[in-house]
Amino acid sequence: MAQNKRAQPSPATQVWRSIFRHGWSGSPIDRSLAITSNVFFHLHPVKVDRRSLRWSYTFGLGIISAILFLVLIFSGALLMFYYVPSVERAYPAMKEIQFSVPLGQFTRNMHRWAAHMMVLTVVLHMVRVFYTGAYKPPRQFNWVVGVFLLLLTLGLSFTGYLTPWDQLAYWAITVGTNIAGYVPLLGKTLQHALVGGIEVGQSALLRFYALHIAVLPTLLTLLLALHLWRIRKDGGLAANEQVAE
Numbered sequence: 001m002a003q004n005k006r007a008q009p010s011p012a013t014q015v016w017r018s019i020f021r022h023g024w025s026g027s028p029i030d031r032s033l034a035i036t037s038n039v040f041f042h043l044h045p046v047k048v049d050r051r052s053l054r055w056s057y058t059f060g061l062g063i064i065s066a067i068l069f070l071v072l073i074f075s076g077a078l079l080m081f082y083y084v085p086s087v088e089r090a091y092p093a094m095k096e097i098q099f100s101v102p103l104g105q106f107t108r109n110m111h112r113w114a115a116h117m118m119v120l121t122v123v124l125h126m127v128r129v130f131y132t133g134a135y136k137p138p139r140q141f142n143w144v145v146g147v148f149l150l151l152l153t154l155g156l157s158f159t160g161y162l163t164p165w166d167q168l169a170y171w172a173i174t175v176g177t178n179i180a181g182y183v184p185l186l187g188k189t190l191q192h193a194l195v196g197g198i199e200v201g202q203s204a205l206l207r208f209y210a211l212h213i214a215v216l217p218t219l220l221t222l223l224l225a226l227h228l229w230r231i232r233k234d235g236g237l238a239a240n241e242q243v244a245e
C-alpha cells in the first residue's frame, strides 16, 4: 500500500548520500564508518593522538605546502594556455598574459606568490619536523622522502625562474647552471644536460620548461602520495611519543 512505502529522498539528498554514505551522529560504528568510507578522512590513521591535532604542534605547515602545490598546478595549467617556450615568444607571451589576458596578471601573481610561499612553508615544515624529533625511527624513511620533496620544490622554483625569459631569468640561470658545473666529477655533464649546449638559449628554455611542467610536478605528486601514505603507516604524527602533555 502507498502509505506503507518509505518516502523517496529528494534527488539532491540521493546524490549527497551516494558520496557521503554515513552521517556524523549516531552510534560509534556509524561514526567510524563516516571516517573510513571517505577517501580524505581515510588518509588519517585509525586512531590519532589528540595532541597531534593541536594547531601549535604542526602549524598546518605540511598541509599548507600541499595546498600551495595544488594552487600552483591550477594556476600553472592556466598560464600554459598562453605561454610559449620559445626565445622569441616567451617574453612577449608573459607580457600578453600580464596586460591583455583576462585575469592574466592575477593568475601570474598567484603562481609566483604561491611558489615563493611553498619554498618557505616546506622549509618551515622541515624545521618543525626536526624540532619535534619526528625524523627519528620509525619515521626516518619519511624524513628522507621529505628531503627529496624539498629538492623537488627547489628544482621547480629554479626551473620556473627561466620561463619569463627576461634579463633577470637569463642571468640567474646562467649563474645557476655555471655553479652546477662545479659539482665534483659530474659537474660538466650536469651543466651540459641542463643547458643543452654551451650557453643558455632555446635548448635550455625548452629543457627547463619540460622539467617545470611535466617531469618535476609528476615526481613531486608521486613522492607526496608516498609521503602521506607513510604518515598513516607510521601511526600518524609523532606527537604521542615526543611531546609531553
Ligand code: HEM
Pocket (backbone or CB within 6 Å): 058, 059, 060, 061, 062, 063, 065, 066, 069, 122, 125, 126, 129, 132, 134, 135, 139, 142, 143, 144, 145, 146, 147, 149, 150, 153, 224, 227, 231, 236, 237, 238, 239
Ligand atoms: C612538498 C613538500 C612537503 C609536503 C606537501 C609535506 C606534507 C606533509 C604533511 C601534510 C604532513 C602531516 C601534517 C604536518 O606535519 O603538517 C607531513 C608530515 C611529515 N613530513 Fe612532510 N611534507 C613536505 C616536505 C617535507 C620535508 C622537506 C620533510 C623533511 C625533510 C618532511 C618530513 C615529514 C615527516 C618526518 C612527517 C611526519 C611528522 C610527524 O610525525 O610529526 N616533509 N608532511
